Amino acid sequence: MRIKCPYCGERALEEFTYRGDATVKRPRSLESDAAEAWTDYVYFRHNPAGLHREHWYHGAGCHAWLTVTRDTRTHEIVAVEFADKREGT
Amino acid sequence: MSRPLASVSGLAGLTVPGSYGAKVGELGVTIAERTGLGIATVAACKGKSEALKAAARKAYGVELPERSIVASGRDILFIGTGPGQWLAVSEKYANEELARELAGRLQGLASVADQSGGRTVIRISGPRARDVLAKGLPIDLDPRVFPSNGAATSTISLMGVQLWQADDTPAYELAIFRSLSGSFWRWLAASAAEFGYEVKPG
Numbered sequence A: 001m002r003i004k005c006p007y008c009g010e011r012a013l014e015e016f017t018y019r020g021d022a023t024v025k026r027p028r029s030l031e032s033d034a035a036e037a038w039t040d041y042v043y044f045r046h047n048p049a050g051l052h053r054e055h056w057y058h059g060a061g062c063h064a065w066l067t068v069t070r071d072t073r074t075h076e077i078v079a080v081e082f083a084d085k086r087e088g089t
Numbered sequence B: 001m002s003r004p005l006a007s008v009s010g011l012a013g014l015t016v017p018g019s020y021g022a023k024v025g026e027l028g029v030t031i032a033e034r035t036g037l038g039i040a041t042v043a044a045c046k047g048k049s050e051a052l053k054a055a056a057r058k059a060y061g062v063e064l065p066e067r068s069i070v071a072s073g074r075d076i077l078f079i080g081t082g083p084g085q086w087l088a089v090s091e092k093y094a095n096e097e098l099a100r101e102l103a104g105r106l107q108g109l110a111s112v113a114d115q116s117g118g119r120t121v122i123r124i125s126g127p128r129a130r131d132v133l134a135k136g137l138p139i140d141l142d143p144r145v146f147p148s149n150g151a152a153t154s155t156i157s158l159m160g161v162q163l164w165q166a167d168d169t170p171a172y173e174l175a176i177f178r179s180l181s182g183s184f185w186r187w188l189a190a191s192a193a194e195f196g197y198e199v200k201p202g
């Protein structure tokens, strides 16, 4: 599998570290009634057969966090963007 | 004030000038360490990208690159290493003088950190330079895809490298972490041997 980093160009998988689902949102609240939201955020993940948005870190390259859209059935990568939209601007 | 610490090459005791490896046909590769360089990292402060670019233009007559290429400013090379990040290399501003110079001119716009004691810079040139690098670098340096001002941050044999093309000889310069100098040198000497290589004094 190769990932086309928007800064470095196409690079091999060994240069990247996988972080996981890019769509989960960290709950804002620290109140006890937010326990369910925190459980969802920390533990529960969908396991789609198809497109998955996920974070990858280009640790051996430009050190940018990337949001990669990957088809979990084929490993085809359909999109790669900077996770922080301000980067590269 | 006491005398500053003398700089010692990360390759001291490892490299001896001379000819090595295969001795058939033309010399394949020339290797030389670049010593005494000023090396520093420059990272744009949040929201200051445009002001930083303007300051670099004014101070060094350079357009800070937004992709992985090398740009020459007055007495300093700026190598794009990531979004909002550059590696600066200079002969004129030797050793830690470069970080001092940059920090002064780019104050409030960028974080500057001296790297001159933390990197070893090696110049690899000659007709077989690309063949040597191809043994460890997972990037195609062929001129059809890698521009003559190209740069890349990647790995060679699992060791992190920052590489930029210095001229079309072709010559490439590689900054490696100083503590990996010995391991890197063994990889380089073994990889260049079949082409014949000359080690020039640094």
Ligand SMILES: [Zn+2]
Pocket: A005, A006, A007, A008, A009, A058, A061, A062, A063, A064
């Ligand atoms: Zn990258």
